[in-house]
Amino acid sequence: MPPSIHEPIIGLPDFKIISYKGSKTIEIEVEYVGKRECPHCQGQRLPQERAAFTGFKDHSIGINKSILLMRTYKFQCYGCKRYFNQRFQGINLYQRVTEPFKEQVGLRHHQGTNKRVTAINLGVGEATVERYYHRHLTLQSNESKNASCPKILGIDENILPKNRVI
Numbered sequence: 001m002p003p004s005i006h007e008p009i010i011g012l013p014d015f016k017i018i019s020y021k022g023s024k025t026i027e028i029e030v031e032y033v034g035k036r037e038c039p040h041c042q043g044q045r046l047p048q049e050r051a052a053f054t055g056f057k058d059h060s061i062g063i064n065k066s067i068l069l070m071r072t073y074k075f076q077c078y079g080c081k082r083y084f085n086q087r088f089q090g091i092n093l094y095q096r097v098t099e100p101f102k103e104q105v106g107l108r109h110h111q112g113t114n115k116r117v118t119a120i121n122l123g124v125g126e127a128t129v130e131r132y133y134h135r136h137l138t139l140q141s142n143e144s145k146n147a148s149c150p151k152i153l154g155i156d157e158n159i160l161p162k163n164r165v166i
């Protein structure tokens with residue numbers, strides 16, 4: 001499947017934009033086109049039980065806030081007969097915010113906007129800013145650990161004389 005052209009706009013893969021409206025807060029109606037499978041047995045035959053129309057806060061577009069609106073389903077698996085709520089890539093279960101939104105909150109505070117202003121601008125509580133800021137730092141430190149590994153190995157290889165037994 002070709003990569004979705006909408007991914008840069010909403011910051012997530014596997015969503016198809018159906019419509020959008022609004023100016024201060026942009027409401028983007030989307031449909032999830034990613035994989036649907038049972039989290040218990042990975043079965044993919046899933047009759048749907050009921051649907052709800054749900055809104056998820058997403059990252060800002062320019063100076064405007066954005067919200068994703070979509071149908072979410074509860075499924076019963078044909079294989080193991082268990083019920084479960086639909087999962088989405090980039091949104092944690094039972095949460096009403098996307099991962100790009102959390103990253104935006106954390107990054108804005110990290111770049112110097114104080115907690116109170118970040119909270120007001122992005123429509124969250126100050127405790128939430130704190131939580132997403134720590135999430136941002138953890139992700140950054142994990143990324144830098146992974147990135148530095150090959151470089152260190154490379155330096156060692158150059159410095160050690162050939163055929164030397166350690």
Ligand SMILES: [Zn+2]
Nearest residue numbers: 038041077080
């Ligand atoms: Zn199942």
